Amino acid sequence: MNRKKIRDTVLTLSLILILSFLLNYIWESVHEAFLYEKHSFHAEKYILMMLRVATVDAFIILGIYLGMATLWKDILWLQKMRKLQVYISCLAGLLIAAIIEYWNVQVVKEWSYAPGMPTIFGIGLSPLLQLSTTVLLTFWVVRRILYQKGTC
Secondary structure, rough: HHHHHHHHHHHHHHHHHHHHHHHHHHHHHHHHHHHHHHOOOOOOHHHHHHHHHHHHHHHHHHHHHHHHHHHHHOOOHHHHOOOHHHHHHHHHHHHHHHHHHHHHHHHHOOOOOOOOOOOOOOOEHHHHHHHHHHHHHHHHOOOOOOOOHHHH
């Protein structure tokens, strides 16, 4: 790999991680406050929990990106992002979110939803859509910032 490709790769991966963390922190904070059963702990513990879950979400999105890079055999596939890659990324986010939510709500009962949370098959709609939405938004913004391309 030449220096430019290494630099572009590091920049792309770093920006994906940072942006996906920020987007997921905002999303987690909003739906945690309004759509999950209330937790009985102080603000400091709440913020630490939000930091932890947003970090996990950011690494999941980075994993989706790297999975796509492996599938397409191109670490910088975002430069030439196609509709099929958009669909697969979205589907991966939806599937991973469904597994995480099902496991934590139905199996281990780690959390539960407030009455205001719309559900599909017992899975909260907001968390179900979160990863697929934030993965697409992350990839679109990173592509726009690094390659000045806003469309697929």
